[in-house]
Amino acid sequence: MGFSTDAIHAGQTPDQVTGAVSTPIYMTSTYAQDELGVHKGYEYGRTHNLTRQSLEKNIATLEKGKYGIAFASGLSAENAILGLMRAGDHAIVSNNVYGGTYRLFELIMKDYGLTFSWVDTTIVSNIENAISSNTKMVYIESPTNPMLNLTDIEAVSKICRKNNLICVVDNTFMTPFFQNPLALGADVAIHSTTKYLNGHCDIVGGILVTNDDKLHERFRYLQNAVGAIPSPFDCWLTLRSTKTLAVRMKQHQENALKIAQYLEKHPHVKKVIYPGLRSHPQYELAEKQMSGFGGMVSVEFKDFSTAKKVLNNVKVFTLAESLGGVESLVCHPASMTHASVPKEEREKYGLTDSIVRFSVGIEDVEDLIADIEQALY
């Protein structure tokens, strides 16, 4: 089936009892058992929920995977990934990941005996050089947030296979519509469903997708044992949202490209970072491993005061953290999403105070461009 057909139908069949076309929201913590030891396969809400199962099947199908395991947030999904490791194990991680990922790994899990090497994974040989005898995992984000650096997923997957390492890719920015890490050889794709998959800025959630039976078994165990599950209502909202993922992503991309092209010519702009621009240093890799370029545009203005002017004066864009919703958002990564990353660390990879990140929504693009224009003057 095509992507949109799967998006609308995978994991969903009309309700057995009433024929309801929309998957019911099973708001229940427990299930009646027919007699001692006999039940319908549903025992307790943390372990089993049909709305959640529908969502898991739906996103797994879009991500070309066998299994989806849903969590209460992207970070709780990441926490389950770290549940594959034990004290003494080592992971190699992209040095420019989501700020919360850095915080969870470096500021929390390090205290539990895990160790991390933060490397520039845009240069694949850096990964090979960082492998040691206790390395278990390579964790990459592509494109990264907010620098939109790409890592060659196929090349990294090959290195992982050769060295018996688990390859994890955070695919939040591209979504399965534009990029499929599992098809490129990765073991696990992770999403913050809070972003494009849900797409309406009204829930927080996460999901892991894998084809590997053993990894699935461990993730399923952790989902139940740790208990960071999404609510049935949040699952339903996300399931409602994936139906329109294809049309939303096409519009996000069309608007983002127009804004990137407008800003690239602007006298107050030093640099526009968007994988769909030929000026992007990894434009060729973008064309190779992605089927589109997404809706995120990062812009380095000529100085901090210009950046501040944009952030404070936009009216259609909303100054807020997060991304991927139908509504356009703007943020200042250095002081917002990446505030927990030390200044020296972030400036090493180019995240200066003059960078503004635009999450381009699906409003009329003329209104979005006019909004940035009026904010600058």
Ligand SMILES: *Cc1c(COP(=O)(O)O)cnc(C)c1O
């Ligand atoms: C938001 C985000 C996360 C964390 O997800 P939450 O749902 O906020 O917990 C992880 N990775 C990326 C790329 C993100 O944008």
